[in-house]
Amino acid sequence: EPEVTQTPSHQVTQMGQEVILRCVPISNHLYFYWYRQILGQKVEFLVSFYNNEISEKSEIFDDQFSVERPDGSNFTLKIRSTKLEDSAMYFCASAKRGPEMSTEAFFGQGTRLTVV
């Protein structure tokens, strides 16, 4: 069964460092997302990406964050100058159809980011 894969599963970084979280979406999917979940809190939307550009982003997704699809298979989230409050689980998701017709978004297992 196809699945969204994320690497690494756990990333520890020092405050102020840059991290890149990687995702391989399901191969025939066209819409890609990043969500995050701070421990004990709800899953929050960060950004959606379609046709090689951001289609929507939340207020959390400020200039510290960027996304890229550097090749045909990977989808990355870069966090510059990490802060302690960036510590969270980061989930990548992909979907065959777009958000206005959104039904099935499949999530990866997440990357646990710990900023120390």
Place this chain on the structure above:
Amino acid sequence: QKEVEQDPGPLSVPEGAIVSLNCTYSNSAFQYFMWYRQYSRKGPELLMYTYSSGNKEDGRFTAQVDKSSKYISLFIRDSQPSDSATYLCAMSAKKLIFGTGTRLQVFP
């Protein structure tokens, strides 16, 4: 008012019980309604989705949407210990908006 409200629980039931999980929402633009299951430190796993109002059944799971009341439900029949997880409702306009999740514990 929060866009999506969900009782965080925990909800503890004996094996075999019928479980009712609920969410309310405020945004009438939502058209798609999903239920995800999340095990500890894992990604959300899609269980069911429903478009607009109505019911949908899949095995032991039934999803209901009442758009007039802005209320959605997930029923689990014959609950099993393996159903113990956090259940997240999610709704879609241009992005998925999640509830906080309800932690369910099914004890043998």
